Amino acid sequence: MGSDPRFVKLRKRFIRQFAVLAVLFLGLYLGYIFLTAFARDFMAVRVAGSINVALILGVLQFASTFLLAWGYGRCAARGLDPLAAELRIEKAEESAARHGRVVRP
Template identity: 45%
Template sequence: MATDAPQPPDGTGAGPGRPTTELFADVQRSAEFGELRRAHRSFAFPLTVGFIAWYLLYVLLSSYAGGFMGTTVVGNINVALVLGLGQFLTTFLIAWFYSRHAATRLDPKGAAIKSRMEEGS
């Protein structure tokens, strides 16, 4: 396969302009990489838990609160439709928030780590 680059005899993955396995391990243990992981996790985990809870609430209400979900809001629009559309809106909002978070907090840290790795190889 074209993406399978031959490994050097020492098996480290090192080559001209390529970081070594040791460099990857050093970066992974660094405080800067830990900050990057914390920045990602502190955003992604709470939002994931919140969205799953919101989704499960919708499913449970649909299954066990049919009367409530069938309550008319306006015309032929009921609570189930409003909450269902809210699921789509929430998905797009989370994607937008994550995009902003990544652009402002994750990408600069990742780029700095990458540039230092490329310099150190």
């Protein structure tokens, strides 16, 4: 199955989605840590009452994690799952036919 063009497509898609997710999340997270370590004056700017930039960016990290997780789950459910299921069922039917059995639905 490894050379099936649909499988190649599935693999490429997975790697692309994984790479996009990893770049986005590591970029955001390391950016936040760098700002925490080196941009102390910027982080200390007050925005409203006692709330400063550092606290807002910290809570935004939570928001971006939720958003990225939701987005990845959606992309994977649309782009990966149907293709993977199609290939898996085909393979099961193939091997069942070879052994002369009827596939259970």
